[in-house]
Amino acid sequence: MKQYTEDVCNNLSVWDRFHPLALFLSICRCMTQWIWGRKYNFLHKMTDETVPAALLEGETRDYIDAGLLLNSPYFSVLREERDIDLIISLDFSESDPFKVLYTHIRPTHKLCEELNIPFPEVNIPSEDVQKPKDFYVFKGQNTPTVIHIPLFNVVNCGGEIKAWRNKYITFQGPYSAEMITNLMEVAGKNISNN
Incomplete structure (x- = not known):
């Protein structure tokens, strides 16, 4: 009888874990212990002399979104050894396309300086x-050239820029097949026109 009682209590405690508050607290506990961007290192203990030793040591690797600092991944291409001469900046923000320039490219310029x-x-x-x-070119002496292409512009949207921005907002439900097709067409024009 004692074993049966313990089994029933254990089974009830499993059901209790699905209570919304218990579930929320469990998620919070996991999130406090989770390191964002940590992934299994598939190179761990690999024996390859061409791979730097630092990449082979740890069982996990920590990654960060390249655009986290400035919402644009410029620093990943600006390392000296990359020797780049052209950056194509595609704006996919829902708001003012120059917000990306003012809040991201200008700070990028300042930080690079x-x-x-x-x-x-x-x-x-x-x-x-x-x-x-439909595009802007920023040049300098001994600097990479930056081509900035706003997603919605007078060439691909005519006078309907605001309507397009309102239709494709960042935080919305899934896009329909028609919305995806229309967006791909507009974004495709940015590349084919330029």
Whole structure:
């Protein structure tokens, strides 16, 4: 009888774990112990002389989103050994396409300046804020050229830029097949036109 009682209690405690509050607390406990970006290192203990030893040592690797610092992954391509001369910046934000430039490219320029990494000066004509063109080129002496392409612009959306931005917001439910097709067509024009 004692064993039966213990089994019933154990089974009831399993059901109790699915209570919304218990489930929430369990998730919180897991999140506090989870290190964001930690992945199994498939190179661990591999014997290959061409792979740097630092990549072979740990059982796990910690990764970070390349755009986390400035919402644009410029620093991943700006290392000196990459020797790049062109950056194509595709704007996929739902809001003002120049917000990316003002809040991300300009700080990128400033940070690059502080770190002695070449990056061109960024200047946007004021008349383009509401009606962006389909591309912008930023050049400098001994710097990579940056081509910035706003997703929604006067070339691919005509006078309907605001309607397109409102239709494709970041935090919304899944897109329908028609929405995906339309968005791919507009984004595709940015590449084929330029």
